[in-house]
Amino acid sequence: MHACAAPPFAQDAPRVDDARWRAHDLLRVARLAPSADEPAWVRNALARAPWVVVRRARAAAAFVAVGVRGSTRAERHATWLNIEDIEISMSPEALLDVATPDTRRALPAFVALAALREAASPLHDYVWGPTGSAGFELASGAATLTASSDLDILIRLPQRIERAAIDTLAHVLAEAAGRAGTRIDAQLETPAGGVALAELAAHQPRVLARASSGAQRVADPWCSP
Numbered sequence: 001m002h003a004c005a006a007p008p009f010a011q012d013a014p015r016v017d018d019a020r021w022r023a024h025d026l027l028r029v030a031r032l033a034p035s036a037d038e039p040a041w042v043r044n045a046l047a048r049a050p051w052v053v054v055r056r057a058r059a060a061a062a063f064v065a066v067g068v069r070g071s072t073r074a075e076r077h078a079t080w081l082n083i084e085d086i087e088i089s090m091s092p093e094a095l096l097d098v099a100t101p102d103t104r105r106a107l108p109a110f111v112a113l114a115a116l117r118e119a120a121s122p123l124h125d126y127v128w129g130p131t132g133s134a135g136f137e138l139a140s141g142a143a144t145l146t147a148s149s150d151l152d153i154l155i156r157l158p159q160r161i162e163r164a165a166i167d168t169l170a171h172v173l174a175e176a177a178g179r180a181g182t183r184i185d186a187q188l189e190t191p192a193g194g195v196a197l198a199e200l201a202a203h204q205p206r207v208l209a210r211a212s213s214g215a216q217r218v219a220d221p222w223c224s225p
Contacts, residue, residue, distance in 0.1 A: 004078040005035035008063065015058035017212050021089060023194065024131045024154050025054040026139040027066065027081065028088040035079055042077050045070045049142035052081060053131075056194070056212045065212075069136060069144070090139045092129030092154045098138040108182035109134050109151040115176045116153070116184075122172050127156040131187070150183040155197070157188045160222040163203070170201035190221035 007013075021027070029050050034043070045068055057065035059080055068077040096117060100110050113130055116123050130138065132152030137144040155169070169186070177184040186197035193211030200207050206217040 003037070004057075005037055005080065007060070007080050008033065008035075008082075009060035009080075013060040016061055017058055018061075018064060018083075021054045021064050022091070023054055023056045023189075023212070024092050024135070026090045026095075026135060027052050027054065027064070027086050028090075028139075029081060030085045030087050032068070032079070032081060032085065038079070039070075039075070039077055041070045041075050042068050045075065049136070049140040049144075051136065051140045051142075052079075053136070056210055058212045092131050092135055093127050093156070095129050095135050095138045100138070104137070104143070104145065107145050107147060107149070108180045109145050109149045112151045112176050112180035112182050112184055113153075115180065116173075122168065123155070128153055130154075132185070150185050151177070151180075152185045153187070154194075155186055155188050157190050157222075166197070166201050170197055173197070188221070192218050192221040192223065195221045 029046070029052055032046060032052065049069075052066035052068050055065045055067045055078060057078075059065045062083055063080045064083055064086075066079060066081045068079060070076065100114070104110055105114065113134055115121065129135065130152065131154050133144045133146075133149045134151055136142070173184045173186055187194045188197055188200065190209065193209035193215070195207050195209050200221070206219050207221060208215055209218045209221050
């Protein structure tokens with residue numbers, strides 16, 4: 001995300017975590033109030049696909065921190081949404097029930113996603129779903145993926161899993177990515193925040209955990225800060 005829009009609430013207003021919306025959820029909006037520092041492309045992006053993604057930041061009551069996606073990687077705008085303007089909420093795991101359009105199935109990221117959806121996939125032992133461009137396209141119906149897009153996924157891990165299971169996940173995803181000709185970027189949602197599977201599988205003594213209160217390196221992502 002680029003510089004965040006000025007909040008539409010007092011700077012000293014208490015910030016809260018609203019459990020109804022979690023990072024990476026996609027929200028269809030009835031409207032998004034413009035901000036004074038809003039990039040010129042934002043209105044066109046919302047006209048094309050009136051969806052925003054929940055980001056990791058605390059907002060005042062009645063608001064949620066969101067990001068707007070443009071048509072290029074450089075077009076990302078962090079802003080704030082009034083919860084009264086939310087029409088639909090889609091979690092990454094809910095997007096597994098959304099069919100990929102026939103004309104888009106050959107894209108490498110969607111090929112990888114199809115393989116991970118299969119009954120034999122070890123991901124069936126977890127709550128997970130697509131995020132990033134794949135998730136946005138499935139939710140909005142707007143063509144967002146390209147032939148060079150990675151597949152981003154979120155795996156919810158509220159409970160600790162064994163190191164061997166982490167290694168297995170990393171291995172299985174690497175194999176699926178290789179067969180599809182793409183890259184799979186998996187983020188684990190833990191009590192400490194979002195942690196990259198690749199970083200955890202590297203067995204580093206501390207990993208970066210991204211939470212709504214900020215990012216910090218932790219020794220154990222299953223111990224809430």
